[in-house]
Amino acid sequence: MTANQRWIPASAASSTALLTDMYELTMLQAALHAGVAERACVFELFGRTLPASRRFGVVAGVGRLLDAIERFTFTDAQIDYLHATGIVDDDTIDYLRSYRFSGTIRGYAEGECYFSGSPLLTVEGPFAEACILETLALSIYNYDCAVAAAASRMTIAAHGRPCVEFGARRAHERAAVSAARAAVVGGFVGTSDLEAGMRYGIPAVGTSAHSFTLLHDTEEEAFASQVASLGPGTTILVDTYDIERGVARAVAAARAGGGELGAVRLDSGDLVAEAFKVRAQLDALGATTTKITVTSDLDEYAIAALGAAPVDSYGVGTKLVTGSGRPTAALVYKLVERADSTGEMQEVAKFSTGGKSTVGGRKWAGRVLDAAGSATEELVISARSEAAGLAALERAGARPLQVDLVRDGVIVEEHRGPEALKAAAERHQVARAELPYDGWRLSEGDPAIPTRHVDIDDRQPLRG
Amino acid sequence: MTANQRWIPASAASSTALLTDMYELTMLQAALHAGVAERACVFELFGRTLPASRRFGVVAGVGRLLDAIERFTFTDAQIDYLHATGIVDDDTIDYLRSYRFSGTIRGYAEGECYFSGSPLLTVEGPFAEACILETLALSIYNYDCAVAAAASRMTIAAHGRPCVEFGARRAHERAAVSAARAAVVGGFVGTSDLEAGMRYGIPAVGTSAHSFTLLHDTEEEAFASQVASLGPGTTILVDTYDIERGVARAVAAARAGGGELGAVRLDSGDLVAEAFKVRAQLDALGATTTKITVTSDLDEYAIAALGAAPVDSYGVGTKLVTGSGRPTAALVYKLVERADSTGEMQEVAKFSTGGKSTVGGRKWAGRVLDAAGSATEELVISARSEAAGLAALERAGARPLQVDLVRDGVIVEEHRGPEALKAAAERHQVARAELPYDGWRLSEGDPAIPTRHVDIDDRQPLRG
Incomplete structure (x- = not known):
C-alpha cells in the first residue's frame, strides 16, 4: 500500500x-x-x-x-x-x-x-x-x-446441453455481474464475467477472440501460441479467416502440443450448417472427442433450432443479459x-x-x-x-x-x-x-x- | 465508527x-x-x-x-x-x-x-x-x-417540454445510475435517482407515491401532510382513488398551506383524455399556474401522442432505462x-x-x-x-x-x-x-x- x-x-x-x-x-x-x-x-x-x-x-x-x-x-x-x-x-x-x-x-x-x-x-x-x-x-x-426467466427458457431449449453466459459486453458493467448470477438460477453453468466468478463462486469460462488470432503473423502461430500456454484442451476460435482451414489448423496445433483439441468455437455464419460440416471434418480427422461450442446472437429460439445439430454447448450473450425481449x-x-x-x-x-x-x-x-x-x-x-x-x-x-x-x-x-x-x-x-x-x-x-x-x-x- | x-x-x-x-x-x-x-x-x-x-x-x-x-x-x-x-x-x-x-x-x-x-x-x-x-x-x-439514443428520441417527441428520468426501479440498481446520466446526454433535465444526483450533479426530482396517500387515514390528510412538509409547490399524485376528487383536494390542500399547488401527477388511465379533463378542472378552480406531469409506461410514441394534450412535463421510466426496445x-x-x-x-x-x-x-x-x-x-x-x-x-x-x-x-x-x-x-x-x-x-x-x-x-x- x-x-x-x-x-x-x-x-x-x-x-x-x-x-x-x-x-x-x-x-x-x-x-x-x-x-x-x-x-x-x-x-x-x-x-x-x-x-x-x-x-x-x-x-x-x-x-x-x-x-x-x-x-x-x-x-x-x-x-x-x-x-x-x-x-x-x-x-x-x-x-x-x-x-x-x-x-x-x-x-x-x-x-x-x-x-x-x-x-x-x-x-x-x-x-x-x-x-x-x-x-x-x-x-x-x-x-x-x-x-x-430468459435463462430458464434457454436451458429448456438446450435440452441438457450446457449453456454459459457471455453477455457482459452487452449489458451495463455492473448489471452484467448480476446477470451472470441470475443466469445460474435459470440453469446456466458458467460465466465469462470474472467479477461474477469471484463474487458469487460461479465457474469462469472462456475461449479466445478474433483479435488474438489477428495479433499473430499467421493463424498457425496464433493457435500454437494458445495451445502452448493453455494446453491442448483449450477452445480455439476457428472462423477468423476460413473455417475449414481453421479447424484443420486447430486440431494440428493441439496435437503438436501433445493432445487432442478440447473444442472449437463457431461465432458467425449459419451455425446449424457449420456445426454439421465442422463435426464431419473433426470426425474425419479422428478428433472425435473435440467438442463444438457455438456463440453469435443466440436466444432460446436459435438454441432450439440448433437442437438437431452436433453442438456441445452454447455461449449466450446479448439476449440473455437483456432478458430476451x-x-x-x-x-x-x-x-x-x-x-x-x-x-x-x-x-x-x-x-x-x-x-x-x-x-x-x-x-x-x-x-x-x-x-x-x-x-x-x-x-x-x-x-x-x-x-x-x-x-x-x-x-x-x-x-x-x-x-x-x-x-x-x-x-x-x-x-x-x-x-x-x-x-x-x-x-x-x-x-x-x-x-x-x-x-x-x-x-x-x-x-x-x-x-x-x-x-x-x-x-x-x-x-x- | x-x-x-x-x-x-x-x-x-x-x-x-x-x-x-x-x-x-x-x-x-x-x-x-x-x-x-x-x-x-x-x-x-x-x-x-x-x-x-x-x-x-x-x-x-x-x-x-x-x-x-x-x-x-x-x-x-x-x-x-x-x-x-x-x-x-x-x-x-x-x-x-x-x-x-x-x-x-x-x-x-x-x-x-x-x-x-x-x-x-x-x-x-x-x-x-x-x-x-x-x-x-x-x-x-x-x-x-x-x-x-432512447432519451434523444423522447426529447424530440416532447418538443421542448421537460423530460425527467424515473426508471431506477425498472433497471439494475447500478445501471439505473448510469441510465440517469445517459438520459441527460439525450436531453433529459432531471432524475429521481439520488445516487445519480450525487455522483453526476444531475438535478434530483420527485413527486409522491400511492403508498403515501394510502398511509394516511384519508386522502385529504395525506395531501395536507405533503403540503405541510414540502410546501404548496409540491407535486401531488391525484389518482389513488378518484382523479376529479383528488385534483380538488390537492388544490385545496395547497391553498390551505398558503399557496397555489405546484403540480399534479397522473400515473394511470388514458393520459391524453385525463390531461384535458384535469387541465379544465384546474383552470375552473383558478389554479391556472398548477402544472400537470404525467408518468405511466411512457415511450417516445406515447410522448408524441401527448403532444396536443395540456401536459407540462413527462416522467419516463421503463422504456428509457431499457433503451426503448x-x-x-x-x-x-x-x-x-x-x-x-x-x-x-x-x-x-x-x-x-x-x-x-x-x-x-x-x-x-x-x-x-x-x-x-x-x-x-x-x-x-x-x-x-x-x-x-x-x-x-x-x-x-x-x-x-x-x-x-x-x-x-x-x-x-x-x-x-x-x-x-x-x-x-x-x-x-x-x-x-x-x-x-x-x-x-x-x-x-x-x-x-x-x-x-x-x-x-x-x-x-x-x-x-
Missing part, C-alpha cells in the same frame, strides 16, 4: 442507500412531520401479470437483495449531499443517519417459479423503514427475474396494509378507474399440485393472520411458497451466499419440472398455471 | 479490473508466453450498423469510461482470486499486479451523433494493455449509448492494426465468409455538412497516418469527430465530471440539430445520413 492511498469503510464503499428514488425520502419527511412515519405497514412486491406472454416467472435476486439491505446505511458523504441539496430537512437527515431496517421480510425462495399476482416479497415494518426500500428492491428483482420483469411494490391511529391494521388499495388497481391486505401463497405432481394453480389467500393464511393453504393441499428472509432486521443467512445460489438453481429445476407441459413451450401464451385469489379476510380496504 | 468496522482501500472498493471476460486474461497469458503481448496495437470500437432501424446513435458513456479506466487496477483480493482459481499463470499475475493503461485513446466526444461504422473509440497501446479493456469499454458504451447498442471492439515482428504496423481484419467481417486499418472520421449546415454524410477515411487522415477530411470539408480522451495513459480531464456531462448534453443538441429532417422521425428507417468509407491506405490486411 502506498502512503497516499485513501481508505474508506467497507460499508461506505458499497452503500446502497442512495439507489433510491428521491420521493421515498420526501415522503418519509412528510410522514415524519405528520407523525405517521412509525405506522406499522405491510408492502408487497409482485407482478400484476407476467411480462408479455411469458408462461412463468423465475424468482431471482433474493440473495442480492439481502446483501443490499445490509449495506443500506447512509454514509457521511451521502448525508452531506442530502443536506447540501436540501432534498430533505434536518429531522429527516437525523432519522436517516441511524437508519437500519428492523422489520421482517418473507418471500418466495430464490429459484421458485412465479405467476401473476404471486407475492414475491412481503415487507413488514414501520412506514419509514419499509417505504424507502422500494426502489432498491424493485431494481434488483426486476432485472434479476427478467434475466433468470423482456428486459424488466415489471414488478411493483405496493402498500397493502397499515396501522390506523389506534394501531389496528387496515387494508389499503389503489382504486382509481384508470387501471393499476391493487388488492388490499396481506397475502399467503401456495402452489397446488395434482396427484401426478404437476402444478395446477397458484393459490393466493388474503387472510388477516398467518395462521389463517397457512391453514387455508393446507386445506387446499397447496405447498406454501413464502419463507423468512429477514426476521426483525436479522438476515436469514441461508438465503444468500454461494451455497444459496446453488440451492436456488436446484430449486428452480424442481419448480420448473412441476409445471405442466404447456409451461415449457417457448411460444407466447397464457401462464403455465392460473392464479386464483381467495379472500378470507373480513376487512374491506378504505375507499379514500 | 465502531471498532469492528472493516476498512478497505478506496481503489479496491471500486476496482473495475474484473468487469472483464475471462478470455481477455487467458489471451493475455498466451500472448505473454508467445512474446507478442507487447506488440503495438490499434483497436476500434464501433457498430456495424445502428440498432435495428434507428436513424442515429448518440455517444454516451465517455466520462464513465474514463473513470473506469482510472480504476482499472487489480487489487490483492482480485489477484488472489485469479491465483486460487488458476485462471491465469504466475507470469500473467505478475503482469496484472502492475497493470496500468499507458496508451492513447481517441474517440467521438460525448453527445455526438454516430452512424454505421463510426469509430467511436480508437485505442492504441500494447496488445496486453488494450486487449483487456475490451469488455469494460463495450459494457459502458453499449448500455449508455442505448439509453442516450433496443437495450444494447450492439457495438463491437476489434483489432484493426498491429505491429509485426519488425515493429511495422500491419492492417488486420476478420474475413470469414459467415459474416462479421471487419475493415482493417485505423480510421479517421468526419461529418460533412451542406451549405445550409445540414449533415449529408459520415465520412470514414482509412489512412496510414493521422496527417493523411485529417488532410483527407479537410479536403472533403468534413468536421473531424475524434478528440483525445487519454494521452499516453493520462486522462484528458475535460471529458469527465459534471461539467463534461453538461457539455455533452449541449453538444448533442447541436449535433442532432444538424441532422436532416428524416433523422428526427420516430418511425423506423434508414440512418439519417449514410456512412461513406474511403480507403487511402496503401496497405492490405493479411489474409491468414
Whole structure:
C-alpha cells in the first residue's frame, strides 16, 4: 500500500442507500412531520401479470437483495449531499443517519417459479423503514427475474446441453455481474464475467477472440501460441479467416502440443450448417472427442433450432443479459396494509378507474399440485393472520411458497451466499419440472398455471 | 465508527479490473508466453450498423469510461482470486499486479451523433494493455449509448417540454445510475435517482407515491401532510382513488398551506383524455399556474401522442432505462492494426465468409455538412497516418469527430465530471440539430445520413 492511498469503510464503499428514488425520502419527511412515519405497514412486491406472454416467472435476486439491505446505511458523504441539496430537512437527515431496517421480510425462495399476482416479497415494518426500500428492491428483482426467466427458457431449449453466459459486453458493467448470477438460477453453468466468478463462486469460462488470432503473423502461430500456454484442451476460435482451414489448423496445433483439441468455437455464419460440416471434418480427422461450442446472437429460439445439430454447448450473450425481449420483469411494490391511529391494521388499495388497481391486505401463497405432481394453480389467500393464511393453504393441499428472509432486521443467512445460489438453481429445476407441459413451450401464451385469489379476510380496504 | 468496522482501500472498493471476460486474461497469458503481448496495437470500437432501424446513435458513456479506466487496477483480493482459481499463470499475475493503461485513446466526444461504422473509440497501446479493456469499454458504451439514443428520441417527441428520468426501479440498481446520466446526454433535465444526483450533479426530482396517500387515514390528510412538509409547490399524485376528487383536494390542500399547488401527477388511465379533463378542472378552480406531469409506461410514441394534450412535463421510466426496445447498442471492439515482428504496423481484419467481417486499418472520421449546415454524410477515411487522415477530411470539408480522451495513459480531464456531462448534453443538441429532417422521425428507417468509407491506405490486411 502506498502512503497516499485513501481508505474508506467497507460499508461506505458499497452503500446502497442512495439507489433510491428521491420521493421515498420526501415522503418519509412528510410522514415524519405528520407523525405517521412509525405506522406499522405491510408492502408487497409482485407482478400484476407476467411480462408479455411469458408462461412463468423465475424468482431471482433474493440473495442480492439481502446483501443490499445490509449495506443500506447512509454514509457521511451521502448525508452531506442530502443536506447540501436540501432534498430533505434536518429531522429527516437525523432519522436517516441511524437508519437500519428492523422489520421482517418473507418471500418466495430464490429459484421458485412465479405467476401473476404471486407475492414475491412481503415487507413488514414501520412506514419509514419499509417505504424507502422500494426502489432498491424493485431494481434488483426486476432485472434479476427478467434475466433468470430468459435463462430458464434457454436451458429448456438446450435440452441438457450446457449453456454459459457471455453477455457482459452487452449489458451495463455492473448489471452484467448480476446477470451472470441470475443466469445460474435459470440453469446456466458458467460465466465469462470474472467479477461474477469471484463474487458469487460461479465457474469462469472462456475461449479466445478474433483479435488474438489477428495479433499473430499467421493463424498457425496464433493457435500454437494458445495451445502452448493453455494446453491442448483449450477452445480455439476457428472462423477468423476460413473455417475449414481453421479447424484443420486447430486440431494440428493441439496435437503438436501433445493432445487432442478440447473444442472449437463457431461465432458467425449459419451455425446449424457449420456445426454439421465442422463435426464431419473433426470426425474425419479422428478428433472425435473435440467438442463444438457455438456463440453469435443466440436466444432460446436459435438454441432450439440448433437442437438437431452436433453442438456441445452454447455461449449466450446479448439476449440473455437483456432478458430476451423482456428486459424488466415489471414488478411493483405496493402498500397493502397499515396501522390506523389506534394501531389496528387496515387494508389499503389503489382504486382509481384508470387501471393499476391493487388488492388490499396481506397475502399467503401456495402452489397446488395434482396427484401426478404437476402444478395446477397458484393459490393466493388474503387472510388477516398467518395462521389463517397457512391453514387455508393446507386445506387446499397447496405447498406454501413464502419463507423468512429477514426476521426483525436479522438476515436469514441461508438465503444468500454461494451455497444459496446453488440451492436456488436446484430449486428452480424442481419448480420448473412441476409445471405442466404447456409451461415449457417457448411460444407466447397464457401462464403455465392460473392464479386464483381467495379472500378470507373480513376487512374491506378504505375507499379514500 | 465502531471498532469492528472493516476498512478497505478506496481503489479496491471500486476496482473495475474484473468487469472483464475471462478470455481477455487467458489471451493475455498466451500472448505473454508467445512474446507478442507487447506488440503495438490499434483497436476500434464501433457498430456495424445502428440498432435495428434507428436513424442515429448518440455517444454516451465517455466520462464513465474514463473513470473506469482510472480504476482499472487489480487489487490483492482480485489477484488472489485469479491465483486460487488458476485462471491465469504466475507470469500473467505478475503482469496484472502492475497493470496500468499507458496508451492513447481517441474517440467521438460525448453527445455526438454516430452512424454505421463510426469509430467511436480508437485505442492504441500494447496488445496486453488494450486487449483487456475490451469488455469494460463495450459494457459502458453499449448500455449508455442505448439509453442516450432512447432519451434523444423522447426529447424530440416532447418538443421542448421537460423530460425527467424515473426508471431506477425498472433497471439494475447500478445501471439505473448510469441510465440517469445517459438520459441527460439525450436531453433529459432531471432524475429521481439520488445516487445519480450525487455522483453526476444531475438535478434530483420527485413527486409522491400511492403508498403515501394510502398511509394516511384519508386522502385529504395525506395531501395536507405533503403540503405541510414540502410546501404548496409540491407535486401531488391525484389518482389513488378518484382523479376529479383528488385534483380538488390537492388544490385545496395547497391553498390551505398558503399557496397555489405546484403540480399534479397522473400515473394511470388514458393520459391524453385525463390531461384535458384535469387541465379544465384546474383552470375552473383558478389554479391556472398548477402544472400537470404525467408518468405511466411512457415511450417516445406515447410522448408524441401527448403532444396536443395540456401536459407540462413527462416522467419516463421503463422504456428509457431499457433503451426503448433496443437495450444494447450492439457495438463491437476489434483489432484493426498491429505491429509485426519488425515493429511495422500491419492492417488486420476478420474475413470469414459467415459474416462479421471487419475493415482493417485505423480510421479517421468526419461529418460533412451542406451549405445550409445540414449533415449529408459520415465520412470514414482509412489512412496510414493521422496527417493523411485529417488532410483527407479537410479536403472533403468534413468536421473531424475524434478528440483525445487519454494521452499516453493520462486522462484528458475535460471529458469527465459534471461539467463534461453538461457539455455533452449541449453538444448533442447541436449535433442532432444538424441532422436532416428524416433523422428526427420516430418511425423506423434508414440512418439519417449514410456512412461513406474511403480507403487511402496503401496497405492490405493479411489474409491468414
